[in-house]
Amino acid sequence: MTNEGGNKRRERRERRRASPLADRPFRLLRNPYPPVEVLSVEELQRIHLASLRILEEIGLEFLDGEALDVWQAAGAEVDRSTGRVRLERGLVMEAVSTAPAHFSLRARNPAHDLHIGGNYINLAPGAGCPYISDFERGRRPGTLVAFQELVRLVQQCPPLHIIGGVMVEPQDVPVPVRHLEQVYSQFTLGDKAIISPARNRETALDCIEMAAIVFGGLDETQRQPVQLGIINVNSPLRYDASMLGGLMTYARYGQPVVVTPFILAGAMSPITLAAAIAQQNAEALAGIALTQLVNPGVPVIYGGFTTNVDMQTGSPAFGSPEGALALFAGAQLARFYGLPYRGSGSLNNSKLPDAQASYETQMTLWPAVLAHANLIHHSVGWLEAGLVFSLEKFMLDLEGLLMMVRLLDGIEVNDETLALDTMAEVGPGGHHFGSAHTLARFRSEFYLPLLSDRQNYEAWREQGSLDAGQRAHRLWKELLAGYEQPYIDPAIEEGLREYVGRRKRELAG
């Protein structure tokens, strides 16, 4: 090893040590407090029964022949001309009952394996944004480079558990091969668990094949899940062919999907919240039952994403109190069925990473944590109702998540932390700054902000009077500058590269 190599390694080590996140390790997160519930037992039961009536009396449309075959074989009442399927409650509840209450999700680096269920909380970044923005380069369409930058940043943030899905749409990559570039970037630039595309059968199959390369074959990936797919219902009460293809393919290969009805009350459901939640529940139960009919026992997550439409603008209202109530109620229903639950984090309608972006985000994050959401999707980065992934918002949301992590650690109560001797020693009117008890703990006792400013006014002005967004801007640049690609077995990287190359040629041909 030459000296130059040694110097480089040292430099890299120092850069790593200097990272503002150096002392926030990756860890599994749990909420030790009982879940907050907004529905009484009677109300819960009433919504449950309403959704069973929706399934039986109204039914859903499944716009896919194979899905209709599965329902028909299971004994459902299927109208093949319209795709309308009416589902008897016993059929649905029996199928749902085979889904596990919790499961493990493997990451490329086993140190990043996850647990989904119970009171575990898993944090995933914002997804589905067509635009990306930052203070330097402005608001612009997503590109593969922008997507890869986000993969690097998520990898650089230990508190985030999951990389992706499509955090920002790489609009410069043709749709038919987009998923290949995306998953290749996720697996090679990061080593955490991933959310992978589930757009249709072919896409899903590619993602499954690529995971098989990473994890040592299809048998191995079917032993334990290695990727999460997101399935959005075409509410009201309709699953289209592409989503059904993705759902059934993932299920067949033992990979969990998040079944998420996309309901804006007043547009895709009746305007009243109880109806929106009952409809969400019917839609989710139907999709979850389908995964179990395809592959009994395959893990699946109940997804809640219901909110209201804003009646003045026609826009979806994200971070609204109605969305918060729906999030709470969805978690309660998922718990009632013994299913893991997906909530959201950084939802908001603001065009800037300002106060509105922040209080609407908190109106989503607090309910997600308190309700015991097992997966908090979109936990960082959203702006503009999800049209934009903002790098500054990413950092602001990260601070919010880290504060929440500290909150969930609770209060340590023992003789040492009660410190009655110290109190007696310092006595009334004294001060604790210099006590031995304080000196032994002052570096590590309290949450240390990432970017929040606690200086006095004069010191803050001297340093340029920056607002939180401007400090967030500095932070992501610093984190990105410190990025190093995690180790990947060259044979795996080569295998992925070959697969992507071959499939790109096939899909172009």
Next chain:
Amino acid sequence: MTNEGGNKRRERRERRRASPLADRPFRLLRNPYPPVEVLSVEELQRIHLASLRILEEIGLEFLDGEALDVWQAAGAEVDRSTGRVRLERGLVMEAVSTAPAHFSLRARNPAHDLHIGGNYINLAPGAGCPYISDFERGRRPGTLVAFQELVRLVQQCPPLHIIGGVMVEPQDVPVPVRHLEQVYSQFTLGDKAIISPARNRETALDCIEMAAIVFGGLDETQRQPVQLGIINVNSPLRYDASMLGGLMTYARYGQPVVVTPFILAGAMSPITLAAAIAQQNAEALAGIALTQLVNPGVPVIYGGFTTNVDMQTGSPAFGSPEGALALFAGAQLARFYGLPYRGSGSLNNSKLPDAQASYETQMTLWPAVLAHANLIHHSVGWLEAGLVFSLEKFMLDLEGLLMMVRLLDGIEVNDETLALDTMAEVGPGGHHFGSAHTLARFRSEFYLPLLSDRQNYEAWREQGSLDAGQRAHRLWKELLAGYEQPYIDPAIEEGLREYVGRRKRELAG
């Protein structure tokens, strides 16, 4: 009545109708969900026992002869040379047990009477700020005019239950007579319940006399409380003469005080959170016991304000996760003793009404609501760790409070809101915008933001690309412009004016 008078009335009526808060009436607020608790029963018990040991073994200093007399008469171990008092647990717990679990607080306008205790939440604005700021006039020392502007604004915001205390310090009024101008403004410019100064015996007595003028005599005010006093403990473990004078005077005249230890862990208590909470509890219990020894059965509120010191800057850390945990724990202790609890709302360290101001505020407000704080002090307006009352932050916080109010209204579940007929009618793949069910409800079903922007990017840009703070600026100006003085009996106003005039002459002499 001339036409001109009629026109003016009409104009005023229209202005009122146009108020952005016209459809948010004053109402008593309750949290119907069970309180969130962060301490196990064992941990709670352990902190309780530690605080009893603090009272017995370490004791507190009471720097006031009359207070020492009261303790001595009650059988406490009093060292008159140092003021140190050691309090046997039986004495304290017996005294605390006579404090009521809930009480009513009268307002000048009976329609604004309040209930404090149980799951009721009462919202009071920020207080104690030496500076005031807004985007137009900048950051400047508080004045009487600025204080009066805040009284008008609080009166203009129906969701806020309480006017004052010293929202901003009227630094242009000499300290000895400041309380007179303050309370006069509170009683004449508004008609809601008030927090009045409790700085010392003389101040407290003036406030009590002024309330007697408003409510029809001292007998009447002693029948039911008409003002709240805030008592801050000089932590660690010390009550000074002025605070004790205020506490005992209010208690003697049947007026409730909020006994609030001011603890920054690591400075005024040991650095560990368990110790800070145990010390807070000992300090609060001692003050609460003293109110009961002075006047058994007088209402009193347990105040929690503990947070940590920021170890990098030495500043108090407001809106920190440690502050949130202390807020939760304090509420649990107050509930354990059957006492109403005071938490906080808009605490933060930011210098601007930006994202940081907002997420730190939410890190205080959510715990206060979830923990069942009965009084949320500082619920609007704080910036800079309470050095500044910001008019823009006031409006941003108001939006946050209104969202919370909607959240606490919960989900209405009945046949009508479950709307299965509508769902069947619209069917799979349809849309609900035009359904009869939607049309009948779309104006009132959802929370309507005060200042949050839900437009799309293009519409938002066309309207000037304003951030939330800038929209907040417009809002307070609009509210202030629409202010009208509530009716006050001219004899009462005259009585108050005379009292203030006489006392100003006496205090100057």
